[in-house]
Amino acid sequence: MSDAPKYLLVDMKVLPDVFYKVILAKKLIAQGKAKSSSEAAKMAGISRSAFYKYKDSVYQYENKSSQRIATLYVTLEDEPGVLSSVLAELYQIGANIVTVNQNIPVDGVAPVSISCRVNQEKHDDELVEALIQVNGVVDARSIAAQ
Secondary structure: OOOOOOOOOOOHHHOOHHHHHHHHHHHHHHOOOOOOHHHHHHHHOOOHHHHHHHOOOOOOOOOOOOEEEEEEEEEEEOOOOHHHHHHHHHHHHOOEEEEEEEOOOEOOEEEEEEEEEEEOOOOHHHHHHHHHOOOOEEEEEEEEEO
16 A cells, blocks of 8 residues: 555545535634634534544645736835735736735835736736736836746
């Protein structure tokens, strides 16, 4: 049995409900909806012992193959609401923000790097073009994509 794989991808329909409930309990803790593992287990409908037995072995599979990470470098005017407008535009495009790093403004502009998860079909040129149209954006360009 030493050749057995370490991980398996299994359809939830064939697994006992306890595995899904452990994932639910972990999510409740991470989102702050449960203050403790005991509370999370109770909310998920499982025993504490079941939660502790499986918590380090059960993870949700998230298929991200249809998405990629794009990193954008944007120069913004140092005015209130400009960054918020940029993030709103990315939301409208369907991007999911992963990181935002805004540096201290110098000479009235602030450099910002934004990493976001976007669909494979979205080209970086589309993202850049949309951001350049936002009021207060001085420059926008793509610096990396995965």
